[in-house]
Amino acid sequence: MVVSSAPGKVYLFGEHAVVYGEPAVPCAIERRATVEVEERDDDALRVHAADLTLDGYTVEYDSNSDAHPDVDVAPSLIEAGVGYLNGAAEQARDAADRPNAGFEITVESSIPLGAGLGSSAAVVVAGIDAATRELGVDLTAREVAQRAYEVEYEVQDGQASRADTFCSAVGGAVRVEGDDCRAITEVPNLPFVIGYDGGEGDTGELVAGVRSLREEYEFAATTVETIGDIVREGEQAIREGDIEELGRLMDFNHGLLEALGVSSRSLDEMVWAARESNAYGAKLTGAGGGGCIVALDDTEEAETALKYTPGCEQTFRAELDTEGVRVEEA
Numbered sequence: 001m002v003v004s005s006a007p008g009k010v011y012l013f014g015e016h017a018v019v020y021g022e023p024a025v026p027c028a029i030e031r032r033a034t035v036e037v038e039e040r041d042d043d044a045l046r047v048h049a050a051d052l053t054l055d056g057y058t059v060e061y062d063s064n065s066d067a068h069p070d071v072d073v074a075p076s077l078i079e080a081g082v083g084y085l086n087g088a089a090e091q092a093r094d095a096a097d098r099p100n101a102g103f104e105i106t107v108e109s110s111i112p113l114g115a116g117l118g119s120s121a122a123v124v125v126a127g128i129d130a131a132t133r134e135l136g137v138d139l140t141a142r143e144v145a146q147r148a149y150e151v152e153y154e155v156q157d158g159q160a161s162r163a164d165t166f167c168s169a170v171g172g173a174v175r176v177e178g179d180d181c182r183a184i185t186e187v188p189n190l191p192f193v194i195g196y197d198g199g200e201g202d203t204g205e206l207v208a209g210v211r212s213l214r215e216e217y218e219f220a221a222t223t224v225e226t227i228g229d230i231v232r233e234g235e236q237a238i239r240e241g242d243i244e245e246l247g248r249l250m251d252f253n254h255g256l257l258e259a260l261g262v263s264s265r266s267l268d269e270m271v272w273a274a275r276e277s278n279a280y281g282a283k284l285t286g287a288g289g290g291g292c293i294v295a296l297d298d299t300e301e302a303e304t305a306l307k308y309t310p311g312c313e314q315t316f317r318a319e320l321d322t323e324g325v326r327v328e329e330a
């Protein structure tokens with residue numbers, strides 16, 4: 001049995017635009033998905049994922065049985081829900097050249113699902129790491145990132161960047177532009193505050209929405225390129241440790257994401273609550289549609305303001321996690 005964990009992330013800048021080759025800067029945070037994998041003596045895949053609920057049912061998935069006794073929803077929905085773990089299992093079989101390996105997989109996570117904190121990347125990164133090790137193969141973090149990207153790409157219908165999976169695999173703040181993925185070594189202290197509306201957005205659908213806007217309107221394509229300009233400017237601010245400038249650029253980035261149709265009323269309300277409490281800046285993080293915003297604030301004020309914001313269900317601080325995927329138990 002092997003247990004691995006991998007962190008979630010927030011985007012300082014650049015989500016969505018990164019899918020079209022612009023740079024982005026995601027930062028790993030100290031909230032992890034932990035995946036336990038044990039090889040079975042048959043070729044089945046059984047998934048226990050207490051956090052993954054469909055219409056209120058906790059998912060217990062068994063690839064060998066047609067009936068899903070614990071769940072009263074369509075099997076196709078369940079299979080979509082466990083797509084990341086199926087993909088992780090496939091990658092491990094491929095890496096170990098064991099096409100018929102079966103797994104018992106248990107997921108525990110402190111990253112809310114579908115909320116922009118990269119739960120999918122963390123689950124798939126930790127899942128690939130644990131499953132390959134269980135089969136006796138040790139991959140480097142970069143190799144895990146590559147395989148995790150292939151899974152995200154497939155589950156998101158061929159529309160995914162390397163940003164979430166690379167960040168989760170290597171940890172810290174990273175810069176991703178197309179296939180070029182690197183760690184950012186000099187990072188100022190980033191006082192992240194998260195606001196979470198309790199909702200979620202479907203990453204695949206939101207990405208598809210931006211894609212069609214971009215194809216329809218020249219100015220939407222320009223908006224995506226402008227997000228890239230913000231990221232390049234932001235990198236300069238990171239090098240200079242200029243938190244005020246980082247905040248201003250986050251505000252600008254949020255405005256453009258809003259224009260691309262991926263914000264929501266509650267995300268905007270949380271962004272405004274953080275801004276009005278004198279945070280340096282605030283923006284949605286991840287795919288959007290619902291879920292989380294990230295603000296930069298080194299006082300208690302943004303957290304307090306978010307606590308009293310209708311639509312904000314939870315608020316917490318997030319520390320940069322310099323560690324990526326790691327083995328917890330082997």
Ligand SMILES: Nc1ncnc2c1ncn2[C@@H]1O[C@H](COP(=O)(O)OP(=O)(O)OP(=O)(O)O)[C@@H](O)[C@H]1O
Binds near residue numbers: 082109112
């Ligand atoms: N704890 C978990 N157990 C099992 N599956 C999970 C878990 N957390 C996430 N997942 C998988 O990831 C999916 C959510 O991924 P999605 O990309 O939509 O959101 P996200 O990664 O949280 O946010 P974003 O991509 O915007 O950062 C879930 O539907 C599920 O398939």
Ligand SMILES: C[C@@](O)(CCO)CC(=O)[O-]
Binds near residue numbers: 016163287
């Ligand atoms: C919206 C997006 O840019 C980030 C989701 O966390 C999608 C991706 O990069 O694959």
Ligand SMILES: [Mg+2]
Binds near residue numbers: 203
């Ligand atoms: Mg995701």
